[in-house]
Amino acid sequence: MKISVKQVSEVRGEFFDAVVVFSFEGKKVRRVFDNSLTKIVSEIVEREKFSSKFGELLVVYKYKLPRSLRFNKIVILGAGKEEKFDSEALRKLGSVISKNAEKYNYSSVVVTDGWALKKLDYSLAFRALVEGLILGTYKFDRFMSKKEEDGKKVELREAVILRRGGSVGFEEVVDKVKVVAESVFLARDLQNLPSNVATPSYIANIAKEECEKVGVRVKVIGRDEAESMGMNLFLAVARGSEEEPKFVVMEYEGGGDKWYGILGKGITFDTGGISLKPSEKMEEMKFDMSGAACIIATIIAIAKLKLKVNVVGITPLTENMPGGRATKPGDIVRGMGGIYVEIVNTDAEGRLILADALEYVKRYKPEFVIDVATLTGACMVALGYEAAGLMGNDDQLKRIIKSSSERTFERVWELPLWDEYEEYIKSNFADVKNVGNRYGGAITAAMFLKKFVDYKWAHLDIAGTAFSDKEKYYISKGGTGFGVRLLLDIFENLEK
Numbered sequence: 483m484k485i486s487v488k489q490v491s492e493v494r495g496e497f498f499d500a501v502v503v504f505s506f507e508g509k510k511v512r513r514v515f516d517n518s519l520t521k522i523v524s525e526i527v528e529r530e531k532f533s534s535k536f537g538e539l540l541v542v543y544k545y546k547l548p549r550s551l552r553f554n555k556i557v558i559l560g561a562g563k564e565e566k567f568d569s570e571a572l573r574k575l576g577s578v579i580s581k582n583a584e585k586y587n588y589s590s591v592v593v594t595d596g597w598a599l600k601k602l603d604y605s606l607a608f609r610a611l612v613e614g615l616i617l618g619t620y621k622f623d624r625f626m627s628k629k630e631e632d633g634k635k636v637e638l639r640e641a642v643i644l645r646r647g648g649s650v651g652f653e654e655v656v657d658k659v660k661v662v663a664e665s666v667f668l669a670r671d672l673q674n675l676p677s678n679v680a681t682p683s684y685i686a687n688i689a690k691e692e693c694e695k696v697g698v699r700v701k702v703i704g705r706d707e708a709e710s711m712g713m714n715l716f717l718a719v720a721r722g723s724e725e726e727p728k729f730v731v732m733e734y735e736g737g738g739d740k741w742y743g744i745l746g747k748g749i750t751f752d753t754g755g756i757s758l759k760p761s762e763k764m765e766e767m768k769f770d771m772s773g774a775a776c777i778i779a780t781i782i783a784i785a786k787l788k789l790k791v792n793v794v795g796i797t798p799l800t801e802n803m804p805g806g807r808a809t810k811p812g813d814i815v816r817g818m819g820g821i822y823v824e825i826v827n828t829d830a831e832g833r834l835i836l837a838d839a840l841e842y843v844k845r846y847k848p849e850f851v852i853d854v855a856t857l858t859g860a861c862m863v864a865l866g867y868e869a870a871g872l873m874g875n876d877d878q879l880k881r882i883i884k885s886s887s888e889r890t891f892e893r894v895w896e897l898p899l900w901d902e903y904e905e906y907i908k909s910n911f912a913d914v915k916n917v918g919n920r921y922g923g924a925i926t927a928a929m930f931l932k933k934f935v936d937y938k939w940a941h942l943d944i945a946g947t948a949f950s951d952k953e954k955y956y957i958s959k960g961g962t963g964f965g966v967r968l969l970l971d972i973f974e975n976l977e978k
């Protein structure tokens with residue numbers, strides 16, 4: 483999609499399929515295109531008693547317009563209540579514009595700037611609008627035999643965003659958002675692929691190919707090498723599967739001598755292992771590699787944006803299957819750093835593979851490490867679909883994550899890691915066991931991870947946000963790519 487920023491004088495007289503106008507509930511329509519259009523739109527809103535409720539559309543065709551206006555139609559976009567309007571609202575409305583292109587048959591639009599309320603941070607809001615426009619176009623139809631034919635299908639090809647005053651610097655923002663969206667789409671694609679296609683080897687290969695294109699070094703550690711390195715927790719999860727596990731390490735060197743680590747859980751399918759899951763909704767466990775998808779996509783975007791930081795991305799990839807050689811409840815395994823773990827429940831496997839990754843990253847002497855994982859159903863019980871659980875051992879790092887979370891609207895909510903929770907994972911037979919009792923499951927999972935950490939660290943439990951069974955504006959059904967925009971925002975702002 484071509485997106486540009488222009489002033490009214492630059493587009494006057496040019497032809498567009500539609501002009502998009504924002505209309506707030508109970509407010510007069512203003513800042514449209516010019517006075518004549520303002521008058522027309524105001525009349526239409528009044529005559530049609532358009533509610534202007536958030537996300538509603540009123541499309542008016544040319545036959546009702548004076549011939550001097552070179553638009554085929556006017557798209558009046560309900561922007562809801564002005565008090566509630568923020569950059570997230572704009573992100574959502576951006577997706578409403580691109581998603582309705584087919585229904586209302588427009589492929590080029592001029593977006594007027596009625597959204598630019600004084601209370602908004604203009605550049606954040608502008609970026610959100612562009613994100614919404616692009617993210618709303620995501621489709622995953624690789625396994626649909628009948629695809630809508632390319633030539634016939636109407637999609638939004640061009641959007642000109644009107645700007646009063648200078649428009650310098652906004653092209654850069656558009657270019658940046660395109661890179662970010664590409665990465666979000668890569669993460670969503672990897673997530674949406676079924677586990678018979680997206681095996682550990684397949685994902686490792688994609689990571690290698692895509693990373694090497696943008697100058698990220700990749701090392702793929704297979705079963706034998708993992709064994710010689712003592713990654714026994716990782717291998718304990720892989721034991722029940724015929725698929726070879728792959729431990730992928732991606733290094734991006736952007737400058738300076740500090741290293742930052744990002745880790746992602748990569749269970750390509752989680753059956754639960756011998757602690758087998760019930761079959762209802764088990765198909766959703768193909769999304770159990772969402773953390774890994776997020777990390778691969780993020781490091782690629784960091785490289786494309788040439789951020790001046792050094793980042794290592796690590797994704798242990800394996801299936802969790804109940805094979806004849808699978809790990810059994812009660813088995814005790816020595817992790818790479820020497821900690822003995824009693825595996826009481828083989829369905830609590832994410833923390834096991836992450837433990838070896840948390841250990842491995844120590845060789846980089848990282849400034850901080852963030853891990854991203856669809857770790858616990860308990861986190862969904864606590865926070866639903868709206869936020870990822872945030873836990874960690876460093877207040878400053880948690881603050882950095884929270885402020886990026888506010889900017890990107892990839893929401894996080896903190897849960898505590900108090901010492902008292904350590905009790906919950908004490909084992910009678912080993913240093914630690916991999917599950918607690920019924921309660922505080924998101925926290926005990928993080929308490930387990932904390933045992934393997936001796937640096938500044940934060941953990942994002944994305945079980946509730948990684949995939950969605952509903953389309954929600956710019957968030958598509960299936961994999962959401964959650965975490966990519968959040969992590970990127972963190973590294974974009976570290977530089978400054």
Ligand code: BES
Nearest residue numbers: 827829830831856857858859860917945
């Ligand atoms: N992958 C699951 C967590 C999960 C559940 C993610 C639902 C997304 C949606 C994880 O490996 C798991 O099974 N966790 C167990 C832990 C329990 C055995 C302590 C859980 O949450 O039930």
Ligand code: ZN
Nearest residue numbers: 752829830831
């Ligand atoms: Zn599990």
Ligand code: ZN
Nearest residue numbers: 749752770832
């Ligand atoms: Zn899992």
